[in-house]
Each structure stands twice: as C-alpha cells, then as structure tokens.
Amino acid sequence: MASLTSVLGVLDPTSDRAVFRQIADALREAIDKGRFREGDKLPSETELVDHFGVSRMTVRNALSLLQQEGLAVSEHGKGVFVRPRPPVRRLASDRFARRHREQGKAAFTVEAEAAGSRPEVDNLEVKEERPSPDISARLGSPRKVLARRRRYLLDGRPVEFATSYLPLDLARNTPIAQPNPGPGGIYARLEEMGHRLDHFDEEIRARMPSPAEVRTLQLASGVPVIHLVRTAYDSEGRAVEVCDTVMAADAYVLAYQLPAN
Known part of the structure; x- marks a missing residue:
C-alpha cells in the first residue's frame, strides 16, 4: 500500500x-x-x-x-x-409496469436481475388480521385484511421488508392467500380476478430505524431506512392493496421519470 x-x-x-x-x-x-x-x-x-x-x-x-x-x-x-454494502437496487418508476407481470415476474425480481443480483424472499407470513386505523382508512375501512409479510434479500443480504394489506373480501380463498401466489405476484392475481390496476400512490420518507428494524435488516450503526407506503388502485378507483415497506437506505437509489406537462 x-x-x-x-x-x-x-x-x-x-x-x-x-x-x-x-x-x-x-x-x-x-x-x-x-x-x-x-x-x-x-x-x-x-x-x-x-x-x-x-x-x-x-x-x-x-x-x-x-x-x-x-x-x-x-x-x-x-x-x-x-463495511461491505449491499448491492444497490434502483427503485425505478416503471417497476410495476404490466409488462413485467405478463412475463410472470414480480417487481423485486425484475430489478434485482437488472442489477445482476440474486433475489430471495424469506420470513414469509400470511394471516388474516384487523388493520390499523391508517391501513383501514387507506383501504376504505374494511373490518379485516389479509396481511402478507416478507423480507427481501439481495445476494443473501437483507435489504427490505414489506407487509401487503388486502381487503379480505378480495383475497380470502384465492392464490393471494397462499405463501406463493404464483408468477407475477399478487398484482398479477388481482388483475386475473378482474381488478385491472390503474395507478399507485406512494409516500416516501427517510428516518432512523427502530431496534426491531435494525435486527431484521441487519443494519450497521448509523444507517437510516426509507419508509415507503404504496396504495394500489384498480380501474374502478378502489384501493386493492396497501404495501408498507421499510428499506435499508444504503441499498437503494430512487429513480423516477416525471412528466413535465
């Protein structure tokens, strides 16, 4: 040296x-x-x-x-x-494009492969539960929801964990209630059930992690998280899913294309 x-x-x-x-x-x-x-x-x-x-x-x-x-x-x-850092994944604005679902790929898989990384999912839990007031309000006040919790890894390193909440009347007794909902993920299943997706609303903020988030994502001291809440709407204007996601901030670049008109 x-x-x-x-x-x-x-x-x-x-x-x-x-x-x-x-x-x-x-x-x-x-x-x-x-x-x-x-x-x-x-x-x-x-x-x-x-x-x-x-x-x-x-x-x-x-x-x-x-x-x-x-x-x-x-x-x-x-x-x-x-400190080794997890591979950076670009959180692109087209990650939920229909063409990916039609190819049988969920968003995380598409972007991980584009980055040359190996995607994995673990800590999967699927259960019926009562939603929090915030989730309930976003979904139109259902009494119960189906919650799908999972952690995502790139090349063996945890980079995010997410919980999807779906109205129980949509998800119960469907492939969405199974640990593996099939090719294209839950969005592909929703569209097959007649809920053609129209748009997504996202709220993003950065903050320091809770102790539980540090453990789950194996974060080093001083690394913040990106907290993203996304609501998916079908063509009838119904909110069909809310996804609450916490991501290791050092593993992501947020990349968006915004219209100028």
Whole structure:
C-alpha cells in the first residue's frame, strides 16, 4: 500500500474543525475514492496515532464516527474494516409496469436481475388480521385484511421488508392467500380476478430505524431506512392493496421519470 501520507494526507493545524473529525474526513475520502475497498482493513490505531501525531483516544473517536455513519465495522481483536454494502437496487418508476407481470415476474425480481443480483424472499407470513386505523382508512375501512409479510434479500443480504394489506373480501380463498401466489405476484392475481390496476400512490420518507428494524435488516450503526407506503388502485378507483415497506437506505437509489406537462 502507498504511504499513509499519500493516502490520508496530513492534518490542517489552521482548521477550526476538531482533529478527530479531520481524521475521519481523511478516512472517509479514502473510502469514497476506493483507496480502501469493501472489506479492507483500515490502518490500525497505532498506525494512525503515529501518522497524525495524536492521542489514541482521538483516533478512536475518529474510527467511532465512521462506524456510526455505517462506513466501517469493528471486529474484536482484528481491527476496523470498511463495511461491505449491499448491492444497490434502483427503485425505478416503471417497476410495476404490466409488462413485467405478463412475463410472470414480480417487481423485486425484475430489478434485482437488472442489477445482476440474486433475489430471495424469506420470513414469509400470511394471516388474516384487523388493520390499523391508517391501513383501514387507506383501504376504505374494511373490518379485516389479509396481511402478507416478507423480507427481501439481495445476494443473501437483507435489504427490505414489506407487509401487503388486502381487503379480505378480495383475497380470502384465492392464490393471494397462499405463501406463493404464483408468477407475477399478487398484482398479477388481482388483475386475473378482474381488478385491472390503474395507478399507485406512494409516500416516501427517510428516518432512523427502530431496534426491531435494525435486527431484521441487519443494519450497521448509523444507517437510516426509507419508509415507503404504496396504495394500489384498480380501474374502478378502489384501493386493492396497501404495501408498507421499510428499506435499508444504503441499498437503494430512487429513480423516477416525471412528466413535465
């Protein structure tokens, strides 16, 4: 490896930025520029102390900051490493196009394959339940819904989990109530049942994850989530599904085409 001076540079004694933040800045820039790649071990505390001429606590604060940001992970007795990131999946505006359903592919499968990744689904649960007030209002106030919960993985890494809520009068005793609803997923089944999909409304916000979401998505410290709620409407204007999805923010790029007229 090149010298630490060429990789990390030196501290700016005239800067009013805290020294540990300057060190974190240098490491972050080196990671962003590929000087340290995913899985690479970062310079040890001793190496950084010697290079920057600072205390060990200052170096630890810098490394801790990178871990809080989700850029690095500490392995006990081994050191601090650049954290591997899940493959990025583009959340494109045409992901629910009918042509994908007609090919027998659900949206997650289509986009995972486009990214060259291997899609998986686990932690699947299908049950009848009473909806929350918010879900009930979005679906036109049904007394009970069919809830389909699942977690999605790319190349073995969890990237999102989602719950679809459908009015029970639509979903009960249909393939939608089965763990595997068949080619094209639940949207294909809805259209086969006469509910031709017309449009989707989506609400998206970013936030920090709950402890349960950290465990489910195996998130590193400091990684936020994207919370997306989508409502699907058929050609008669009926809300036929609400999908509540939580995604690891470092695994997605939101890509949309918006009309200008």
